[in-house]
Amino acid sequence: MYPSRFRYEAPHSLGEAITLLRAGGEDAKVLAGGQSLVPLMKLRFASPELIVDINNVPGLDYHRADPDGTLHIGALCRHADLERSGLLKTTQPTMAAAAPLIADPIVRNRGTLVGSLCHADPQGDWASVMLALGGSVVARGPGGKRSITLADFVVGPFQNVLDPDEIAVEAVVPAAKGVRSGGYLKLERRVGDFATVGVAVAVETSGETVTRAGIALTGVGGSTIAATAAQEALVGRPLTADSIGQAAELAAQAARPRTDHRGSAEYKRHMVRMFVERILGRVDTAAERAA
Amino acid sequence: MTIVYEDRGDETAGDVPVRRIKFTVNGQKKIAEVEPRLLLSHLIRRGLGLTGTHMGCDTTNCGACTVLVDGRAVKSCTMLAVQADGHEISTVEGMATASELHPLQEGFKEEHGLQCGFCTPGMMMAAKALLDENPDPSEEEVRWALSGNLCRCTGYQNIVKSVLWAAGKLRSQSAG
Numbered sequence: 001m002y003p004s005r006f007r008y009e010a011p012h013s014l015g016e017a018i019t020l021l022r023a024g025g026e027d028a029k030v031l032a033g034g035q036s037l038v039p040l041m042k043l044r045f046a047s048p049e050l051i052v053d054i055n056n057v058p059g060l061d062y063h064r065a066d067p068d069g070t071l072h073i074g075a076l077c078r079h080a081d082l083e084r085s086g087l088l089k090t091t092q093p094t095m096a097a098a099a100p101l102i103a104d105p106i107v108r109n110r111g112t113l114v115g116s117l118c119h120a121d122p123q124g125d126w127a128s129v130m131l132a133l134g135g136s137v138v139a140r141g142p143g144g145k146r147s148i149t150l151a152d153f154v155v156g157p158f159q160n161v162l163d164p165d166e167i168a169v170e171a172v173v174p175a176a177k178g179v180r181s182g183g184y185l186k187l188e189r190r191v192g193d194f195a196t197v198g199v200a201v202a203v204e205t206s207g208e209t210v211t212r213a214g215i216a217l218t219g220v221g222g223s224t225i226a227a228t229a230a231q232e233a234l235v236g237r238p239l240t241a242d243s244i245g246q247a248a249e250l251a252a253q254a255a256r257p258r259t260d261h262r263g264s265a266e267y268k269r270h271m272v273r274m275f276v277e278r279i280l281g282r283v284d285t286a287a288e289r290a291a
Numbered sequence: 292m293t294i295v296y297e298d299r300g301d302e303t304a305g306d307v308p309v310r311r312i313k314f315t316v317n318g319q320k321k322i323a324e325v326e327p328r329l330l331l332s333h334l335i336r337r338g339l340g341l342t343g344t345h346m347g348c349d350t351t352n353c354g355a356c357t358v359l360v361d362g363r364a365v366k367s368c369t370m371l372a373v374q375a376d377g378h379e380i381s382t383v384e385g386m387a388t389a390s391e392l393h394p395l396q397e398g399f400k401e402e403h404g405l406q407c408g409f410c411t412p413g414m415m416m417a418a419k420a421l422l423d424e425n426p427d428p429s430e431e432e433v434r435w436a437l438s439g440n441l442c443r444c445t446g447y448q449n450i451v452k453s454v455l456w457a458a459g460k461l462r463s464q465s466a467g
Binding site for chain 2: 001002003004005006007008010031034035038039041042043051053055080103104105106107109110191192
């Protein structure tokens with residue numbers, strides 16, 4: 001299968017890339033890892049007239065933490081870089097759990113986290129992870145930079161708020177104020193399939209008390225779902241079997257699953273409940289062990 | 292190198308944008324003129340005539356078209372040929388020498404790692420990327436590394452054995 005014919009530019013700076021996008025308008029697309037965009041173009045779901053390939057722009061393949069713990073992930077940081085990252089393993093349990101579950105190992109060599117957020121697939125794993133962590137996307141356009149929280153960034157299935165001449169240059173995860181724990185669990189029929197159900201949980205604790213909780217759901221609605229009521233049920237008290245059970249129930253209620261070839265709506269809702277319990281159950285155990 | 296396109300009557304020849312790229316394939320330097328929408332898999336198979344790289348699903352699922360780009364395994368149906376500019380491509384044809392099979396090829400032979408053989412080049416390239424990085428993988432690590440490659444014949448058992456066989460041979464070679 002071939003994509004439709006397009007013009008191709010591979011600029012060596014972000015400035016050049018933005019100028020090209022500005023000239024290209026609505027018909028221009030940014031190409032980073034290409035693991036979603038190229039298949040879409042081959043299937044002719046997308047037929048951009050101009051492709052601006054940013055792979056030759058230097059200095060975008062980083063992921064690094066500020067001294068305060070704020071994490072920055074550049075637009076060309078591949079899933080595989082995150083999967084192998086020691087930094088994530090020690091400081092970002094939710095991200096470290098999700099990284100090896102993205103697509104398959106070969107796709108992870110090329111695909112990028114920032115590209116995945118821009119693609120805004122309701123079944124994309126990173127969007128849930130970043131939503132649970134309170135993450136944001138930094139966009140650069142002709143007028144400079146702006147930061148957009150993930151909750152505002154994704155406006156619907158495959159839709160984000162970027163202007164045609166803006167490039168998402170990095171994703172940012174805010175520093176934890178307490179001790180960060182959590183995880184990501186995904187039910188998939190086989191490696192590389194889209195999530196039947198995915199659940200991202202990120203909690204921060206100070207002493208015994210949960211000070212912040214993020215719970216987001218993949219693949220059980222028209223877009224990534226923030227389970228806000230479930231989050232609220234956890235904050236301000238210690239994690240107990242009772243609070244975990246409540247959060248799991250509220251998260252299941254927040255899901256909007258549809259029955260399809262991957263499973264019934266009832267089954268998917270049940271799995272949301274189970275995954276929230278499992279992830280938080282592990283957090284609890286770890287805390288007990290430490291104490 | 293010439294690649295002939297279907298004339299679908301929807302464009303004039305002058306509108307076809309063509310770019311010149313330089314790259315290496317299996318250590319040999321190449322120059323190609325490609326239309327940006329040409330996929331790397333097509334450049335390899337049709338442009339270079341290296342038909343060991345197979346096209347299976349053409350939708351980024353099966354991994355039959357896996358090649359190495361700068362040593363990293365990539366599904367060549369999901370990368371534009373024009374993006375190979377300045378990079379090193381390795382395909383299954385680069386594995387054997389004139390007189391000797393690569394230990395991975397030998398392993399697939401010794402352990403019966405293929406039946407129809409369609410997925411085999413992709414399996415071997417994915418396995419090569421693994422062994423280049425991790426010369427002594429566990430069975431679990433081999434299975435993990437090959438989880439982006441589909442085989443409909445073998446049930447994977449013998450493929451995993453083949454890769455472990457090759458890992459052993461490569462280690463004994465480098466020790467000797």
